Amino acid sequence: MLNMIMRRLGAAVIIFFLVSILVFALILLVPGDPAVAVAGENADADRIEAIRSQLGLDDPIIVQYWNWLTDALTGDFGNSLVTGESVISGLTERLPATASLMILSVSLAVIGGVPAGLLAGLRPGSVFDRGASVLATIGLAVPSFWLALVLIMFFSLDLGWFPAVGYTPFTENPWNWFLGLTLPAITLGTAGMAEIARQTRAGVADTSRREYVQTAYANGVPEHRVVGRHILRNASIPIVTVLGLQVAGMLGGSVITETIFGIDGIGSYAVQAVSQRDFPVVQGMVLFVTIIVLIVNLLVDISYGMINPKVRSA
Amino acid sequence: MTAGLEAENAVRLPALSVRDLRVLLPDSERDIELVRGVSFEVAAGECLGLVGESGAGKSLTGYAAMGLVERSGLRLEGTVNVADVCISDLGGRRLSRIRGQRISMIFQEPSVSLNPAFRVGSQIAEVVRVHRRTSRREAWDRAIEALRLAGVPNPERRAREYPHTLSGGLKQRAMIAMAISCEPEVLIADEATTALDVTVQAQILDLLRELQDRLGMALVVITHDFGVVADICDRVAVMYAGQIIEQGDVRDVLYRPQHPYTQGLLDAVPRAFETAAVVGIAGTVPPPDALLTGCRFAPRCPYAQDECRVSEPELMATGRDAMVRCIRHSDINLPGVRRAV
Numbered sequence: 298m299l300n301m302i303m304r305r306l307g308a309a310v311i312i313f314f315l316v317s318i319l320v321f322a323l324i325l326l327v328p329g330d331p332a333v334a335v336a337g338e339n340a341d342a343d344r345i346e347a348i349r350s351q352l353g354l355d356d357p358i359i360v361q362y363w364n365w366l367t368d369a370l371t372g373d374f375g376n377s378l379v380t381g382e383s384v385i386s387g388l389t390e391r392l393p394a395t396a397s398l399m400i401l402s403v404s405l406a407v408i409g410g411v412p413a414g415l416l417a418g419l420r421p422g423s424v425f426d427r428g429a430s431v432l433a434t435i436g437l438a439v440p441s442f443w444l445a446l447v448l449i450m451f452f453s454l455d456l457g458w459f460p461a462v463g464y465t466p467f468t469e470n471p472w473n474w475f476l477g478l479t480l481p482a483i484t485l486g487t488a489g490m491a492e493i494a495r496q497t498r499a500g501v502a503d504t505s506r507r508e509y510v511q512t513a514y515a516n517g518v519p520e521h522r523v524v525g526r527h528i529l530r531n532a533s534i535p536i537v538t539v540l541g542l543q544v545a546g547m548l549g550g551s552v553i554t555e556t557i558f559g560i561d562g563i564g565s566y567a568v569q570a571v572s573q574r575d576f577p578v579v580q581g582m583v584l585f586v587t588i589i590v591l592i593v594n595l596l597v598d599i600s601y602g603m604i605n606p607k608v609r610s611a
Numbered sequence: 612m613t614a615g616l617e618a619e620n621a622v623r624l625p626a627l628s629v630r631d632l633r634v635l636l637p638d639s640e641r642d643i644e645l646v647r648g649v650s651f652e653v654a655a656g657e658c659l660g661l662v663g664e665s666g667a668g669k670s671l672t673g674y675a676a677m678g679l680v681e682r683s684g685l686r687l688e689g690t691v692n693v694a695d696v697c698i699s700d701l702g703g704r705r706l707s708r709i710r711g712q713r714i715s716m717i718f719q720e721p722s723v724s725l726n727p728a729f730r731v732g733s734q735i736a737e738v739v740r741v742h743r744r745t746s747r748r749e750a751w752d753r754a755i756e757a758l759r760l761a762g763v764p765n766p767e768r769r770a771r772e773y774p775h776t777l778s779g780g781l782k783q784r785a786m787i788a789m790a791i792s793c794e795p796e797v798l799i800a801d802e803a804t805t806a807l808d809v810t811v812q813a814q815i816l817d818l819l820r821e822l823q824d825r826l827g828m829a830l831v832v833i834t835h836d837f838g839v840v841a842d843i844c845d846r847v848a849v850m851y852a853g854q855i856i857e858q859g860d861v862r863d864v865l866y867r868p869q870h871p872y873t874q875g876l877l878d879a880v881p882r883a884f885e886t887a888a889v890v891g892i893a894g895t896v897p898p899p900d901a902l903l904t905g906c907r908f909a910p911r912c913p914y915a916q917d918e919c920r921v922s923e924p925e926l927m928a929t930g931r932d933a934m935v936r937c938i939r940h941s942d943i944n945l946p947g948v949r950r951a952v
Contacts, residue, residue: 481688508718509726515677515718516789517711519704526737530728605728606773 298602298609305598308358318377318589320580324352334401347376352576374581379385379573384581386449387566395551395562397474401482402547406489413490414497418532419524422501423536429494436491440514441550445484445557453481462559485550489543496539500532502565507531533604541597545590616831624694625652626829627676627714627797631926632689634675635667636899642686643900646671647853649689651830657795660844660861661833662876665698666896668853669833673799675833678706681870693797712742715790719802725774732758732770735789761788762824771850780811784818791822799831800824804839816843837880837948842863845931849873852896852907854924859933864946869935871912874945900917906937913941 332349333340340348353361355404358474374384413433417426453461455609459480462469505528513523551564559565572579602609621636634646655944674680676691678698688827691699691763693714698706700899704838718724726734735754739745745753756767761784775780783803785818790798793806799821804812824933825828840847848858849870858871868874875892897903903921906912912919926936 308889439794442804508720508723511679511788512724512789514682514707515716515743516678517707517709517793518737518741519707522737522741527726527728531726607727607775 301602301609302595302599305595309595313587313591317584318362319588321365323580323583324576325358359360360393369584374584376577376578377570377575379575379578384578388563388581388585391562391566393466394560395555395564396553396560397464397467398478398481398485398551398560399544399547400476402486402489403544405482405486406493406543407540409486410490410493411497414494414499414536415501415529416523417494418498418501419505419528421498426498428447429498433491433494436487437495439487441484441488442553442557444487445480445554448480448483449557451475461552464558464560464562477558477560481554481560484557485547485554488550490537491549494545496535497532499527502537504528504532528599530604534601537597537604541593542594548586548589615628615864624692624693626655626657627831627885628692629654629672629676630690630692632672632691633673633687634680635686636689637684637686638900645853645899646675647686649850649853649855650801651848651855651858653797653831655828656823656831657846658823658830658832658844660840660847661850662835662840662847662898663850664835664876664892665705666852667850668851669835670801670849672799673716673831674835675801677710677714678702679716689715701911708742711738711795712793714797714799715793715795715802716791716799716801717783717803720806721779721786722774724786724805725782727774730771730773731777731785735770735785736793737790739792754788757788757792758785760791761785763788764813770811771888779807780814783807783811783815786887787815787822789816791826791828794826795828797829799833801833802835803838805834812839813842837865837877849876853899854907854936855934856908856936857934858926859930861934863930867938868945868947869929869933870908870937871943871945872908873913874947875911877948880948907940 308349332345332352332354336345349355351493353364356364365375372385372389376383377387380387396524399489413429419488420426449461453457458476460473460477461480464475467474508528510523513527514520518527548563552567553564554560555562555564556568563585566578567582569575570582628648629652632646632649633644635642635644645836649672650914651661653658663669671680671685675687678687678701680687683704687699689699690697693709696709696713698709698712698714700708702881707841725731729737729892732751735757736750737746739750739753739757740747743750743753755766755770758770763769763781769777769781769785774785775783778825787803793873798819801805803819804815804837807815816839819830822828830843832839834840842860846859847861847864847872848855848862849872850859851872857864857868863875867876868877872892875890878890879892897910905912906915906924907916916939924936924938926934926941928934929940
């Protein structure tokens with residue numbers, strides 16, 4: 298098991314370096330002179346020169362990359378070109394809002410998706426199964442920005458149950474924190490819930506037909522134990538896989554959701570940075586998100602090993 | 612007085628008794644009969660073979676006796692009794708308490724019949740804990756004991772291993788250990804040796820026989836292989852197209868078969884040191900929804916005459932515990948097995 302974790306960790310480090318090269322190359326891909334692009338078309342030559350040396354654009358590319366990477370590894374992603382604020386503090390300030398949103402969205406997706414998929418998978422072809430699969434298809438098909446607007450119109454503007462925009466930190470007021478994030482979490486979590494329900498259904502329906510499930514029944518293991526122990530355990534590998542993908546996907550989806558609901562999180566920070574061509578912020582953000590995705594993937598791999606003993610030795 | 616009578620009755624009751632068992636596949640127009648009225652009894656310490664081609668309904672009969680067919684959307688009719696308990700009326704928790712405790716089953720593919728996610732010992736211990744009020748420790752010890760009984764070498768170590776590290780033969784022994792861990796009265800072995808190497812097959816058959824002696828179980832061996840039947844069974848029931856077509860003592864059926872289909876099966880057994888080609892039975896088993904009048908074997912039967920196609924023959928008693936479903940059985944003379952199987 299430890300052996301497997303070390304190997305996956307090694308792979309993660311390699312992927313991190315490859316991504317860092319791509320992220321760094323981002324600035325080289327900007328058409329024309331990045332310094333001009335950053336400074337704006339009307340900037341004078343002194344200003345462009347200042348930006349050029351601030352970005353270290355006079356050094357050879359390898360040196361530029363090395364300096365940038367070693368700084369990044371110590372948590373220094375440079376400063377925002379727009380506000381001058383350090384990128385890392387910009388990220389850490391906004392992290393709690395995004396983390397809260399992610400945790401609620403993932404919880405919603407799991408709490409709604411797994412039981413629905415389980416019930417549907419145990420009775421394939423039943424009314425519940427067919428109803429759930431129609432709902433899941435709708436959940437996957439509905440664009441999140443549209444869903445967000447409908448939710449706001451109905452639950453905020455008509456019923457007034459939830460605020461339409463804004464984020465309250467948990468430490469300030471947990472109830473308002475929860476109220477403010479409910480609609481964003483539904484927006485962000487619905488597609489994930491639908492996907493998890495589909496995967497759970499497929500996994501459970503497939504596992505239920507396996508011979509070892511029959512063995513358990515034939516030896517008198519009662520149904521709730523067969524489902525809870527034998528079926529769910531083996532069906533959870535595709536569920537965990539899709540959960541890992543969903544977390545990565547939700548990080549991307551948070552860009553839209555945070556912007557619509559006026560949450561000052563990582564996602565809306567990214568939108569700002571891109572529209573203002575704030576390259577250090579974009580670079581820092583991509584690297585930051587990469588690390589989170591790599592950690593999630595590592596956790597997924599480790600849980601494979603915990604679920605399936607064959608993976609441990611593989 | 613009455614206590615003595617009851618005790619006598621209990622002794623006389625067969626361990627497993629199946630009466631007019633039918634398995635039906637519900638269909639919009641008419642239900643399709645996959646098993647068409649099968650009846651047999653097995654006494655404690657006795658071994659019955661259920662033989663037939665693929666599609667004869669022999670495995671389905673076994674599953675039905677365990678109450679395992681309803682989960683696949685099939686319907687069960689008729690009665691199944693384990694000693695004095697009618698299990699075909701039971702469902703849910705009450706059926707679960709009988710299964711594994713009084714009647715167990717082992718399956719054809721040991722490699723996929725154990726749960727890959729759990730240690731071998733814990734799967735057996737789970738069965739023990741489901742049926743007996745024991746501590747985890749006692750259940751684990753009992754699981755090791757069952758593995759030892761099933762001939763697994765070094766059971767303490769094997770119990771802690773995961774199924775994928777065991778060979779096919781060891782997996783089947785672990786399956787047997789699980790099935791006998793609560794000392795059931797009836798054990799159904801569905802093609803339990805088919806997926807194994809020939810040498811391992813013989814060992815597993817020896818093991819089943821030995822366990823049967825030791826535990827006094829009634830054993831039902833489902834197989835397509837007359838060699839297995841000759842090796843281990845006391846009585847045999849030959850199935851064709853969802854029905855028993857001949858039943859009797861193993862030696863009688865092997866050497867004096869009364870049904871042309873039984874003869875066909877015997878001729879189809881490959882034998883060592885014989886250069887002659889194995890003779891198959893022409894044609895195939897009719898599909899269960901085929902509308903046939905008369906004997907269901909008639910289209911493939913070399914002895915069939917017009918009278919065979921008029922009405923479906925009943926199972927006729929032809930001796931003590933011998934039955935055949937063929938109206939011409941007294942007219943035809945079948946050679947039986949041509950050499951020791």
